[in-house]
Amino acid sequence: MSAVAVAATPARSVRKRRRIRPARVALHAFLITMVVVWLFPLAWATYISLRPLSDTIQHGYVSLPSNGLSLVNYQSAWTQADLPYYYLNTLVVVIPGVALTLLLASMVAFCCTQFSWKFNLTVLMIFTAGNLLPAQVIIIPLYFIYLHTPIPNLGSIDIGNFSFALFSANNLLYDQYIGIILIHVVFQTGFATFVLSNYMKTITREITESALVDGANVLRIWWSVILPLCRPALAAMATLLFTFIYNDFFWALILISTGSKRPITSALNNLQGEFVANFNVITSAAILACLPPIIVYILLQKQFIAGLTLGSTKG
């Protein structure tokens, strides 16, 4: 069947090229128009970010630049709005968040796909369904759990004026990096478990079985046999989880009260109040804030898309 299709392909494309050329032209015209529509808001934001405030005050935002463009707004965003500090806030949440999510999710997926338990499907469903709930359904009780769970304070790791508490500076989960990491890990483990178990289903159980016969324990099989086989899926998930956690607004908004502890995405909301009269700086900050996920997307596009589609098409 597929041989027929392959054989038919060249003939078809020759015929097509001759007959429906106008349709092709129309298609490209449509797509190019859409590309312009898609990129315009971004291009416009970039343009605003490059215009000095004095220029836009004098001529309005929708005008040509009278004194050229400059990076002065980026400079202000970087220094006055403390962007490096907020990047660091994000970093200390995203890195442990992604790593722990992948560890936990791959353990669950391993146990539920490589062995036959009665409750495999139930466990997978608990995780998947939990991830599909809107965050707002659980936020009220979660907020009180965060306010009332005692967490030890064992000092902190300090870098300049940045302080990462071990584990909690106020003995709570609330308003702490560890609290925000925890909810990301638990929430995203649902999604990652679903995707990774779809992937691990395709790995034959004979591999695990023969490793067991050879005397390896299950922890060892998970770590040194199954995980290496899942490298493509893990890479795809890591890329996707990075973006999810990086872009989070809601958890940090509710579960962190100290403005200076907010990761960069939710900190942007405060900047809006701080620089209310200077939208040029806010726009520069927003563009700086969205650069890391864009860079990751451009560099790792394949993994990125693989992560998304692994989750949907096999489900």
Add this chain to the structure above:
Amino acid sequence: MLTRHDKILLGLMVGIPLALDVILIWGPTVASIFFSFTNWDGIGGIEAKNIVGLKNYQFMFTGYTLFWPAFTHNVIWLLWLTFIATPLGMLFAVLLDREIRGARIYQSVFYLPVVLSLVVVGFIWELQYFPTDGFINNALGLVKSGHIIDWLGDSRINLYAILGAASWRHIGYIMILYLAGLKSVDPSLREAARVDGATEVQTFFNVVFPVMAPINVVIVVITAIESLRAFDIAFIINQGKNGLELLSILITNNSISEASLVGFGSAIAVVLLLISLVPIVTFLTRVMRTSQ
């Protein structure tokens, strides 16, 4: 074959993540239901006198003026994404799922907004929508003629304005998911349809679309869940007021951010939970069917 030791290890490997999931996600879900029958304000313990039965629900449905607007806005959100944004995403996927020059570039561009946070999407679109300084009103000449449209401030239209921004992101997301589905369709099916003289449009609707049924369901479920989760963009624009009320925002505003009506906010959370169960259960039954 498994030793006792192995069984304990496996138990822990599933047990620890499962315990966390139950404590931090399913526990709070159940607690929300319980809170919704109380008038607890978040301070002190919950006593017998705090139990008020269905009073919160009664007030929500009959006395609280923001509930039905928020509910309606969520429904409009759902309808908009389902009947406008999602079909557009599918259209983009179908158009790009053929050997055309630059398909890769088109795909990358349409997908780009998906990697942006909704906070940034909100900011970017504010620059388009501002009354006098925004691009749209100026481009339409409305600033010069003095007929300014307040895209984000006018409660009759601001929901649609932010839906435009939300669609910018949603369309690319759906496109990628659908594209992956289209690639998995057996090419011989299309070839057979073509040999039988079907046009491309006929082939899509009569052959490809029915084969894609499982993915169509996933797409509809994802769209529904996205609509129920909507929060960030409305919050960024105006804290979800004046035309941008959503159920998700009413929950936090009533119980955490602005007031401490824990019981009442929880009742709204329960309504959101019940609605969410429809797409979630649909999705799970789908997953069950394919894995058996």
